[in-house]
Amino acid sequence: MSINLWKEAQQLFAGGVNSPVRALVKPYPFYTSKGEGPFLITEDGKKIVDYVLGYGPLILGHSPEKVRNKIMEQVQKGWLYGTPSRIEVELAKKIIFHIPSAQKIRFVNSGTEATMNAIRLVRGFTGREKIIKFNGNYHGAHDYGLIEAGSAVSEYGITISKGIPKDIVKTVLLCEYNDLTCVEKYLKEENVAGVIMEPVMGNYGVIPPKTDFIKGIRELTSAFGTLLIFDEVITGFRLGLSGAQGMFGVVPDVTTLGKIIGGGLPIGAIAGRREIMDSITPAGEVFNAGTFNANPLSMAAGLATIEELEHTNAYEISNEAAKVISQEVDQMMKIDHVTHRVGSMMQFFLGVKEVKNATEAKKANKSLYLNLHEQLLKEGVFIPPSQLETIFTSASHSQNVINFTIDKFRKVLREIKNDKGSS
Numbered sequence: 001m002s003i004n005l006w007k008e009a010q011q012l013f014a015g016g017v018n019s020p021v022r023a024l025v026k027p028y029p030f031y032t033s034k035g036e037g038p039f040l041i042t043e044d045g046k047k048i049v050d051y052v053l054g055y056g057p058l059i060l061g062h063s064p065e066k067v068r069n070k071i072m073e074q075v076q077k078g079w080l081y082g083t084p085s086r087i088e089v090e091l092a093k094k095i096i097f098h099i100p101s102a103q104k105i106r107f108v109n110s111g112t113e114a115t116m117n118a119i120r121l122v123r124g125f126t127g128r129e130k131i132i133k134f135n136g137n138y139h140g141a142h143d144y145g146l147i148e149a150g151s152a153v154s155e156y157g158i159t160i161s162k163g164i165p166k167d168i169v170k171t172v173l174l175c176e177y178n179d180l181t182c183v184e185k186y187l188k189e190e191n192v193a194g195v196i197m198e199p200v201m202g203n204y205g206v207i208p209p210k211t212d213f214i215k216g217i218r219e220l221t222s223a224f225g226t227l228l229i230f231d232e233v234i235t236g237f238r239l240g241l242s243g244a245q246g247m248f249g250v251v252p253d254v255t256t257l258g259k260i261i262g263g264g265l266p267i268g269a270i271a272g273r274r275e276i277m278d279s280i281t282p283a284g285e286v287f288n289a290g291t292f293n294a295n296p297l298s299m300a301a302g303l304a305t306i307e308e309l310e311h312t313n314a315y316e317i318s319n320e321a322a323k324v325i326s327q328e329v330d331q332m333m334k335i336d337h338v339t340h341r342v343g344s345m346m347q348f349f350l351g352v353k354e355v356k357n358a359t360e361a362k363k364a365n366k367s368l369y370l371n372l373h374e375q376l377l378k379e380g381v382f383i384p385p386s387q388l389e390t391i392f393t394s395a396s397h398s399q400n401v402i403n404f405t406i407d408k409f410r411k412v413l414r415e416i417k418n419d420k421g422s423s
């Protein structure tokens with residue numbers, strides 16, 4: 001039973017969990033015993049439709065056959081060599097073929113490692129120290145990024161994580177998303193090594209960039225000799241094979257990847273222009289290393305996932321699922337709200353009329369969203385337990401599952417409205 005595991009876990013782990021967002025599921029997190037297509041099967045024997053999908057990597061759903069087989073095949077051959085292996089060359093070629101900004105790549109083990117190293121890389125390459133980041137963007141759990149970050153950082157009310165030296169905080173310049181004036185001001189006033197951004201915000205709910213903002217950042221950074229990092233840990237291979245940069249036709253200098261490129265196993269990657277990437281050790285003097293870098297199992301799962309994305313209609317199915325659900329739910333909601341969807345990423349902001357940055361997203365009614373999450377979970381539909389996370393769909397979300405989901409939204413929204421009316 002989940003409750004028994006939860007009781008033990010609270011003695012074993014800080015806050016009972018190994019990543020904070022998981023503790024937001026109330027009254028206690030359910031424990032999963034199996035993932036199958038669009039479903040999670042819990043320790044309590046419940047079958048739940050999953051729109052969290054491991055927080056993004058599982059664009060094909062849980063345990064898709066092709067990916068599972070490729071992982072099993074690799075398991076037979078061993079899973080850690082401490083030497084290069086053929087499969088890292090194969091995955092690198094695929095990513096470099098698809099991602100416009102990628103000429104060379106370094107595999108690491110998480111999105112956190114990817115952005116941490118990308119920031120070090122742009123600092124090393126330019127010889128400058130300042131970084132511009134955006135309010136509510138989340139780049140993982142390292143010192144350079146935990147300043148007004150989205151996701152669980154903001155959900156738990158942390159603006160700057162304790163433990164980060166002040167001198168590091170001073171190197172990070174903060175702008176509001178979709179505010180080009182702020183970026184221009186800092187680029188003029190300061191010696192900025194790099195601008196790091198999520199090309200579509202996915203860690204403060206979903207917030208798309210305005211076209212002139214994303215194109216303007218590219219032009220401005222080029223003009224000031226500042227490198228542009230797109231953090232495509234969520235959007236890479238989710239918004240199509242060429243990611244957000246392909247979707248918007250804006251090519252950054254450096255791209256960070258993670259999640260989908262590992263097919264659900266731990267991964268991260270830094271990719272970019274050849275001369276920039278050649279600053280990384282052993283070619284250059286920006287240090288990176290890792291026992292598990294390019295480990296064969298993550299490579300195998302990533303390769304099989306990208307092959308499926310290339311050869312099936314996975315994008316059509318997952319995008320259509322998000323489109324239908326977002327449109328239907330949008331129509332059902334009778335209160336002020338904003339619905340944002342980009343491809344197979346979506347989120348609803350309740351009680352507000354416009355959301356173009358984190359400050360506006362913060363005004364959304366968090367408790368109403370949590371209520372929605374809780375009631376849906378009781379009905380067998382799992383959306384993230386935080387308004388700041390993204391609702392994802394996958395290629396395994398069939399018409400039946402979508403219809404089931406819409407019915408549950410209808411039921412729950414009716415009850416939430418009644419609750420509100422009676423209070």
Ligand SMILES: Cc1ncc(COP(=O)(O)O)c(C=O)c1O
Pocket residue numbers: 055109110111112113115138139140141198202203231232233234258259267
């Ligand atoms: C945009 C973005 N960057 C970086 C990260 C960190 O990735 P990881 O959790 O694999 O360290 C995340 C995680 O959600 C993310 O959404």
Ligand SMILES: NCC(=O)CCC(=O)O
Pocket residue numbers: 019020021022055056138151152202203389390
């Ligand atoms: N959007 C943020 C994440 O996906 C992170 C997941 C986690 O920290 O467990």
